[in-house]
Amino acid sequence: MRGIVAVACSGGRDSLALLHATATAARGQGLDVVALHIHHGLLPEADAWFDHVESMCRRWAAEGLPVRFIGHRLTARPRRGESVEAWARDARYAALATMAREAGAGLVLLGHHRRDQAETFLLQALRGGGVAGLSAMPSRIERDGLVWQRPWLDVPRAHIEQYVRQCGLDSVDDPSNTDPRFARNRLREAVWPVLVEAFPDAEVALAASARWAQQAAQVLDEVAAADLATCAVGERLDIAAWSRLGEARRINALRAWLRERRGEPATAALVERLRTELIGTGPACWAWAGGELRRYRGRLSFGQAVAAVAPSREPTLAIRRAGRYRLPGWGGAVHATRVDEGGVPLAWLAHLDLRERQGGEQFQAGFSRPARSLKKQYQAAGVPEWDRGGPLLFSGGQLVFVPGLGIDARVVGLPGQAQMMLAWEAANVTEG
Numbered sequence: 001m002r003g004i005v006a007v008a009c010s011g012g013r014d015s016l017a018l019l020h021a022t023a024t025a026a027r028g029q030g031l032d033v034v035a036l037h038i039h040h041g042l043l044p045e046a047d048a049w050f051d052h053v054e055s056m057c058r059r060w061a062a063e064g065l066p067v068r069f070i071g072h073r074l075t076a077r078p079r080r081g082e083s084v085e086a087w088a089r090d091a092r093y094a095a096l097a098t099m100a101r102e103a104g105a106g107l108v109l110l111g112h113h114r115r116d117q118a119e120t121f122l123l124q125a126l127r128g129g130g131v132a133g134l135s136a137m138p139s140r141i142e143r144d145g146l147v148w149q150r151p152w153l154d155v156p157r158a159h160i161e162q163y164v165r166q167c168g169l170d171s172v173d174d175p176s177n178t179d180p181r182f183a184r185n186r187l188r189e190a191v192w193p194v195l196v197e198a199f200p201d202a203e204v205a206l207a208a209s210a211r212w213a214q215q216a217a218q219v220l221d222e223v224a225a226a227d228l229a230t231c232a233v234g235e236r237l238d239i240a241a242w243s244r245l246g247e248a249r250r251i252n253a254l255r256a257w258l259r260e261r262r263g264e265p266a267t268a269a270l271v272e273r274l275r276t277e278l279i280g281t282g283p284a285c286w287a288w289a290g291g292e293l294r295r296y297r298g299r300l301s302f303g304q305a306v307a308a309v310a311p312s313r314e315p316t317l318a319i320r321r322a323g324r325y326r327l328p329g330w331g332g333a334v335h336a337t338r339v340d341e342g343g344v345p346l347a348w349l350a351h352l353d354l355r356e357r358q359g360g361e362q363f364q365a366g367f368s369r370p371a372r373s374l375k376k377q378y379q380a381a382g383v384p385e386w387d388r389g390g391p392l393l394f395s396g397g398q399l400v401f402v403p404g405l406g407i408d409a410r411v412v413g414l415p416g417q418a419q420m421m422l423a424w425e426a427a428n429v430t431e432g
C-alpha cells in the first residue's frame, strides 16, 4: 500500500504552495497526497475557496501529480461570546484530524513559515506571555494519534513567494487577513513593515528567540516533573513538600500540576493567588475551571464543585449483581464487588432508598464500636466536607452504606453469605 501524506490547505498562498511542493516531491517517492480543506461557513467567499482548492487538485492530478481533494464544511457555529478565531481554530483542527485519519494519513503538514513564527513570538511577548507562549509554534508535534508538522517553519516568506511565482500558482485571498480587529493583522499591516525597515533581520532573530524559548520550556517541564516526583501524591499535591522548593521552582511545579489536572494552563492570576494563599493550615477552596481546588490536611486536590451536582437525584437503586451503578443525579456511581466477607448481604441490596444526609443519622463503623452521628464519624475518619457527597443507602429503614465511610457494621454479612462490597465514586473528582 502507498504511504499517504495530508496537507492542510486553506487555498492561501503558503498552504497552496506547500500542497504543490509536497505533491511534486511525492510523485518521485511513491506517496499519495490528500489536500484537506475546511469550509468554516463564516464568510461568503468560502464557497469559492472550496471550489478553488478542489479544482487545483483536479488539475494537478490530471497533470500526473498524486493528489486528491477532501473538503469538509463545518455546520456548527461559535457560541455567543466565544472568540470566533479560537472557535474556528479548534473546529478546524478537530475536523482535520478526523479527515486525516479517515484518509489513512498519519502525517498532516501545515503551511506556517518563518514569518508566522516571528509574528507569533512577538504577539506572545506583547501579551506578556511566558516561556511556553514565547515558544510559538512547534515544528512537529504528536496529537490525536497524528504527527503534525510545519516543514516550512524555518523557511523565509520570500522563498515561498518566489516558488509561487515560478510555478505560476493561483491562490485565494482571505479578506479577514487584513481586518484590524485581529492583533495579528494589526501587527502585519502596521508594525511589520516599519519593524523590518529598522531591523532587517527581525524575522530571523525573532524566530531564533522562539527556538531558545522552546528549549527553555522543555527544561522547565523536566524540572517540574522532577519536583512533582517529590511532592505529588497520586492526584494530590503535598503542600509541605511543595513549599520546601525554591520560589521559582515552586511556581513552575504548581503550574505543571495544575496543567496536568485540566490539560490546559492555569491563568497567571490563579497561580499568583495560590502562591500566596496555598501555604496555610485548615481546609480551603479555590474555584477553578468549573470545579474546585481544595486544601485539606496538607494536600491540594481538584474536583467537581459540590454545588455543581445535578439536582434530579435518583430515589431508589436495586443492586443484584456486581457492577458500576451510575447515579448522574448524585454526581457519581456506586461500585458493587462480590466479596466473601465484610460486605452487605444481597438481600439488603435489592431495594435501596437513596437519601441525602438530614442530620441525626447514626453510623456504626465497627462491630465492637458504638453507633455515632455521621458528623462525628466523618470527622474521625478525616473525610472533608466535599467528599461527603453521594447518597446514603438505606434498606428497610436501616442505614447500609455511607460514601466516604463505607458499610455500616450492623448490616455486614456473615462469612459464606452472598454479599457485596460497596464504594462510591464521584464523577470528575480526581483523588489520590
Ligand SMILES: Nc1ncnc2c1ncn2[C@@H]1O[C@H](COP(=O)(O)OP(=O)(O)OP(=O)(O)O)[C@@H](O)[C@H]1O
Pocket: 007, 008, 009, 010, 011, 012, 013, 014, 015, 016, 036, 037, 038, 039, 040, 092, 109, 110, 111, 112, 174, 177
Ligand atoms: N480552511 C482551512 N483548511 C485547511 N487548512 C487550513 C485552513 N486554514 C488554515 N489552514 C492550515 O493552517 C495553516 C495556517 O493557517 P493561517 O490561517 O495562518 O494561514 P492562511 O491565512 O490560511 O494562509 P496560508 O495558506 O497562506 O498559510 C495554513 O497554512 C494551513 O496549513
